[in-house]
Amino acid sequence: MKSIPVSTTINGDPYEFLCAPDETLLDVLRNRLSLTGAKEGCGTGDCGACSVTLNGRLVCSCLVLGAEAQGAEISTIEGMADGDELHPLQRHFIDHAALQCGICTPGILVAAKSLLEKNPAPTDEEVRYWLAGNLCRCTGYDKIIAAVQAAAAEMRGA
Amino acid sequence: MRYVAAKTAKEAAGLLAAEPGVTRVLAGGTDVLVQLKSGMVEPDLIVDIKTIPGLGEITAEDGGFRIGAAVANAVLGEHAGVVALWPGVVEGANLIGSTQVQGRCTMAGNLCNGSPAGDAVPGLVAANAVARIAGPEGTRDCPVAEIPAGPGKTTLKKGEIITSIYLPARPERASDAYLRFIPRTEMDIAVASAAVSLELNADGTVKAARVALGAVAPTVVVADAAARILVGTTLDGDTLASFAKACEAVCNPIDDKRGTIAFRTRTAGTLAKRAALIAHARAGGSK
Numbered sequence: 460m461k462s463i464p465v466s467t468t469i470n471g472d473p474y475e476f477l478c479a480p481d482e483t484l485l486d487v488l489r490n491r492l493s494l495t496g497a498k499e500g501c502g503t504g505d506c507g508a509c510s511v512t513l514n515g516r517l518v519c520s521c522l523v524l525g526a527e528a529q530g531a532e533i534s535t536i537e538g539m540a541d542g543d544e545l546h547p548l549q550r551h552f553i554d555h556a557a558l559q560c561g562i563c564t565p566g567i568l569v570a571a572k573s574l575l576e577k578n579p580a581p582t583d584e585e586v587r588y589w590l591a592g593n594l595c596r597c598t599g600y601d602k603i604i605a606a607v608q609a610a611a612a613e614m615r616g617a
Numbered sequence: 618m619r620y621v622a623a624k625t626a627k628e629a630a631g632l633l634a635a636e637p638g639v640t641r642v643l644a645g646g647t648d649v650l651v652q653l654k655s656g657m658v659e660p661d662l663i664v665d666i667k668t669i670p671g672l673g674e675i676t677a678e679d680g681g682f683r684i685g686a687a688v689a690n691a692v693l694g695e696h697a698g699v700v701a702l703w704p705g706v707v708e709g710a711n712l713i714g715s716t717q718v719q720g721r722c723t724m725a726g727n728l729c730n731g732s733p734a735g736d737a738v739p740g741l742v743a744a745n746a747v748a749r750i751a752g753p754e755g756t757r758d759c760p761v762a763e764i765p766a767g768p769g770k771t772t773l774k775k776g777e778i779i780t781s782i783y784l785p786a787r788p789e790r791a792s793d794a795y796l797r798f799i800p801r802t803e804m805d806i807a808v809a810s811a812a813v814s815l816e817l818n819a820d821g822t823v824k825a826a827r828v829a830l831g832a833v834a835p836t837v838v839v840a841d842a843a844a845r846i847l848v849g850t851t852l853d854g855d856t857l858a859s860f861a862k863a864c865e866a867v868c869n870p871i872d873d874k875r876g877t878i879a880f881r882t883r884t885a886g887t888l889a890k891r892a893a894l895i896a897h898a899r900a901g902g903s904k
Contacts, residue, residue: 460618480620480663481653503651505804507717516691516720522650523721524643526620527665570716591803592715 467528469494470538478525485509487525488535496536496565500594507593510566511535517573519592536565539572548572548610557606559597567593571607579615583608618660622668626751626780629664634753634776636662642778643667644687645721647714648730666778675699680786683749686725686779690737691716693724703784704899705793705812705892709740712797715804725779728761731769732806734832738765739812740795742829742837746784752777762829765836790817792899794892797831798884800875807832808876811864811889815847815896823847823897833868833885840864843889852897860893861886 462477469492478487485502488494488511497520500506504522511520512534513527539546548568551557558564567590574581574589581589586607587600595603623629633640638661641649652658666672672687675696682699690710693699700707710724713736727737728748741761748764750757753776761782766772773779797810810831816824826844829837843863850856870881 463620480618483650502654504647504714504718507715510717513720516689517717518720519717521654522647522718524620524646524650524663524665526622527643527646527667529622573716588803589716592717 463526465526465529467531467533469533470535476525480524480526482525483521484511484513484523484525484528484533485520487528488520491525494535494537497569498562498565500562500566505592505594506563506566507570507590508563508566510569510593512569512573517570534569536569539568546572546610547613548575548607551606551610551613552603555602555606555609557598557602558595563593563595563597567595567603571610574607575611575614579611581607581611618663620663620665622665624668624670626666626669626672626756626778629666629669629778630752630776632662632664633778638662640664642729644672644726645689645723647718647722648726664778666780669780672780678783682784684724684782684784686723686781688723689720690722690724691719694719699784702787703740703744703793705795705814705896706737706740706744706746706784709795709797709810709812710737712736712795712803724782728764728782729771729773729779731765731767731771733765733768733835733837734807734810735837736795736797736807736810736831738837739810739829739831740793741782741784742839743793743795743812743814743827744784745814745827746782748779749781749783750777751780756780758783762837762839767835788816790819790901791815792896792901794895794899796888796892796895798888806875809833809868809870809881809884809888811885811892813889813892813896815893815900815902817897817900817902821851821897821902822849823852826893828864828889828893830864830868830885830889833870833881835869838867838869840867840889843867847893851902852893857890857893861890864889 498508500508793814797807799805828840865886
């Protein structure tokens with residue numbers, strides 16, 4: 460298979476890579492660009508562990524071809540903290556013990572950030588529906604919801 | 618496998634028509650990439666149609682809306698005009714998958730995937746939506762109801778792609794609704810579903826009705842005989858009971874672990890009844 464040259468922007472930085480036509484964006488991020496924060500859980504768009512934003516939309520990077528990243532703006536978990544300064548969501552996930560094994564955490568953080576950009580004051584039910592595509596087999600979700608709400612409150616300046 | 622980002626619908630149609638091997642059209646990719654991953658299909662050519670100018674846009678046209686084939690359902694759900702005119706179509710489209718899937722999946726893709734349980738399809742059929750199709754021989758319009766041909770199959774010919782779906786204008790006092798049954802609260806595939814579109818007279822009686830049932834036959838089912846029962850009524854109890862029976866009469870579902878024939882049939886009738894009441898209320902009827 461002939462490789463495809465792709466130019467894209469990830470977390471504000473320009474990237475160029477070659478990928479196979481059937482290679483997913485998730486595989487490009489992890490295997491070619493060493494951005495291993497996005498995880499492969501199911502590989503079929505059910506678990507959300509590979510969540511990134513593509514042109515501002517929350518997507519599963521396992522359901523995007525690397526070639527589709529041409530000219531796009533992508534944000535991953537690696538772009539969430541500001542240097543050593545954790546994003547409020549990241550801090551509150553630690554404070555609320557909203558993770559155990561951690562495999563789902565990058566995807567949930569990216570998804571939660573995308574929610575709060577759209578809706579800074581969601582109800583618990585809105586958080587649960589928004590995150591319905593992010594599976595966590597450890598926490599039982601309650602701590603995740605609490606952490607998202609605590610971060611949302613801090614980000615609103617409440 | 619080759620991947621081509623098409624620049625025009627004509628180019629896409631030409632490439633698909635000329636390819637002797639297996640082809641797939643890529644819009645949101647939420648079905649195509651799952652098929653690739655599972656090894657269900659090994660395409661020789663994938664044509665990305667998102668790169669065709671205009672396919673990602675919603676445009677007002679003759680009082681209705683033309684929805685580009687690459688418009689993600691999340692974008693559709695944020696369009697106040699479409700939501701106001703065709704709330705049932707939008708609520709069906711927005712039930713598909715997770716937030717992540719909504720950011721990519723499209724109504725045209727849901728239609729072309731050919732699943733009898735596609736949540737976007739009954740609403741479009743009840744709305745008398747029309748697909749615009751580009752192919753090697755030019756452009757044609759086709760009612761959405763005539764696209765599905767069975768599980769995984771459509772009536773589209775080789776080289777043809779849907780470029781947009783047109784939702785027509787509506788008179789005052791008209792609306793629609795879509796309901797599905799799933800055993801969970803979200804992220805599941807319809808066991809049975811129903812879409813109802815109503816136009817009302819000034820006195821609240823039904824002037825015109827169109828009903829489409831999902832997941833109860835190899836393709837979406839148009840329940841015209843059932844719809845006629847609603848005309849002239851205000852959806853009183855007796856009318857709704859015979860309406861539900863008439864919906865059940867056109868069901869021909871499969872029996873599987875997700876629902877028996879009897880359950881799917883009964884559920885489709887019940888959902889149609891409830892969807893009719895919601896559409897009636899939205900259209901400004903008294904109930």
